[in-house]
Amino acid sequence: MVNKHRVSIWVLGDQLLNKHPAIEAAETTHGRGSVRIVMVESLRRVRRLAYHRKKLVLIFSAMRHYARRLQTEGYVVDYQQTETFLEGLKAHIFAHGSAHLYTMAASTYGGRRFQEARLADALDLPVTVLPNTQFLSxxxxxxxxxxxxxxxxxxxxxxxxxxxxxxxxxxxxxxxxxxxxxxxxxxxxxxxxxxxxEIPRFPPDEITLKVMKEIEDSGEGFGKLAGFDLAVTREQAQAAFDDFLTRxxxxxxxxxxxxxxxxxxxxxxxxxxxxxxxxxxxxxxxxxxxxxxxxxxxxxxxxxxxxxxxxxxxxxxxxxxxxTMPDILMANFWGGNRPIPDWFWHGKTEMNCLQHVLSRVLEQGYAHHIERLMVLSNFCLLAGLDPIAVKDWFTLGFIDAYEWVMVPNVLGMGLNADGGIIATKPYIASANYINKMSDYCQSCGYNQKKRTGPQACPFNTLYWNFLIKKEELLRANPRLGRNVLGLRYLDDAERQAVIEQGEQFLENL
Ligand SMILES: Cc1cc2nc3c(=O)[nH]c(=O)nc-3n(C[C@H](O)[C@H](O)[C@H](O)COP(=O)(O)OP(=O)(O)OC[C@H]3O[C@@H](n4cnc5c(N)ncnc54)[C@H](O)[C@@H]3O)c2cc1C
Ligand code: SF4
Structure with a gap:
């Protein structure tokens, strides 16, 4: 039965804001007593990709803590666990009889289209989508x-x-x-x-431990679950920030x-x-x-x-x-078409830099910016991997991955798949850069100075192979002149050796 005085607010899982505009708007207009809050854990969403287990725990635990906080502030919160968002919302509207739904615009393209174009019809009630306040832009x-x-x-x-x-x-x-x-x-x-x-750590409380158990029992996900110690409340996140400011x-x-x-x-x-x-x-x-x-x-x-x-x-x-959405999803300027190598899933490789960075992704779902850009995506671009496969790998590998941040960073910054709309040049580098900024090469079995031969660092072979194969396209980019100039020093025999070694490496990827 519809209750014409009752309104609902759908709070999305990545909108755990201190001042949620949909809650504020609905409450101001209708009063707290008329307001119901609905939050939905979509099980299908979890199964769609094997997300990092620590990310699943982070999101679900943070959502459940947020729901508990709202309850202690006197709100009625309906926390649904259903196959899809729509099923959860329908079940909520059926149970609470709300006459109107408020929500804040999603940060992702598909989510926002769903809210703006489909939700009202699907629920058969008016839907107000408030502007997103999470981003300054x-x-x-x-x-x-x-x-x-x-x-x-x-x-x-x-x-x-x-x-x-x-x-x-x-x-x-x-x-x-x-x-x-x-x-x-x-x-x-x-x-x-x-x-x-040290980075501050937050031992799991009873809510987090329950989520961890559920994820473990479900068998879903990628990466390591044990050792989860991320912040799951606003207070803990603020403590993490204060620690950063101070130390x-x-x-x-x-x-x-x-x-x-x-x-x-x-x-x-x-x-x-x-x-x-x-x-x-x-x-x-x-x-x-x-x-x-x-x-x-x-x-x-x-x-x-x-x-x-x-x-x-x-x-x-x-x-x-x-x-750039949604066209950017079709972009493949450099023509990458290889699948993700198997060892990206377990991190076992002789390349010391990649071995370290991949094992961090598996363990923690985190690597810092330069490791993401100059080790992981640099390798993916030089090796000609398929951009969408790389985007999906990043999406499930990282605890901070969401479509709005993943698409431009991976397809634009990392792989330059858009041909330079987001980043004006492809971020490609040989071992020289990695050696300059890290100590990885010091204990690597490969030689960071060689580009061909048994000990040659694959970053070098692939880098020069890329320059040779893409010379014309690279020359057209004014910011890459210096890189391409290096080709002058390679005679025909050396070029041939690079191409052959590069191809052999890629065949065995
Ligand atoms: C290939 C690739 C994939 C990436 N994937 C993600 C991702 O899934 N999620 C994500 O949040 N960031 C992503 N980034 C951006 C950046 O690497 C991370 O935000 C950063 O490493 C997070 O660690 P931090 O909080 O210690 O960052 P810090 O180095 O401490 O920087 C502070 C903050 O700046 C912001 N920031 C800096 N650079 C970027 C950027 N390029 N895009 C968005 N925010 C930025 C982040 O919020 C970060 O927390 C990616 C970058 C690349 C090149
Ligand atoms: S030598 Fe090459 S593979 Fe080894 S750590 Fe350095 S850049 Fe990485």
């Missing part, structure tokens, strides 16, 4: 009408965001410290003997691109899992980091570097996602 969009096919540069987008939100901007409207960008100070290798702070922000900048055999994170924040779930808000993080600069406890290059990640890269990626 939903509120202020520097380029509301982008020209199709035009290349937009992150740096310009970022400066517009900084100006608008007045972050690290002085009274005259200029960047504090006189520069917009301190990247040149932020490319250091990790020195030997530097002590790295890591000051050194974040210099070592953000460095990689280490012994450490998964250096001074990285490891906040993406919480930001992407709505447990932390980007503007709060950026302002708190700026406060540390103003209080002179963290230097400008680290603070600017962190703010650049949060309101520059993260927002730019989200903006690019909406700009």
């Amino acid at each position: 939903e509120h202020y969009n520097p380029y509301p009408d982008p020209t199709p096919g035009k290349r937009y540069v992150m740096e310009h987008f970022y400066r517009a965001m900084r100006r608008h939100f007045r972050l690290l901007i002085d009274e005259a409207g200029d960047p504090v410290g006189g520069q917009w960008n301190y990247d040149k100070l932020n490319r250091k290798r990790l020195p030997k003997g530097l002590t790295l702070p 890591r922000l000051a050194d974040f900048g210099p070592y953000e691109d460095a990689m280490s055999r012994d450490h998964t994170t250096l001074f990285h924040s490891v906040l993406s899992p919480y930001l992407n779930l709505g447990l932390l808000e980007p503007l709060n993080l950026a302002r708190a980091a700026e406060d540390r600069y103003r209080a002179k406890t963290s230097p400008i290059n680290s603070v600017e570097g962190f703010i650049r990640q949060i309101i520059g890269w993260r927002e730019f990626i989200y903006w690019q996602y909406w700009r």
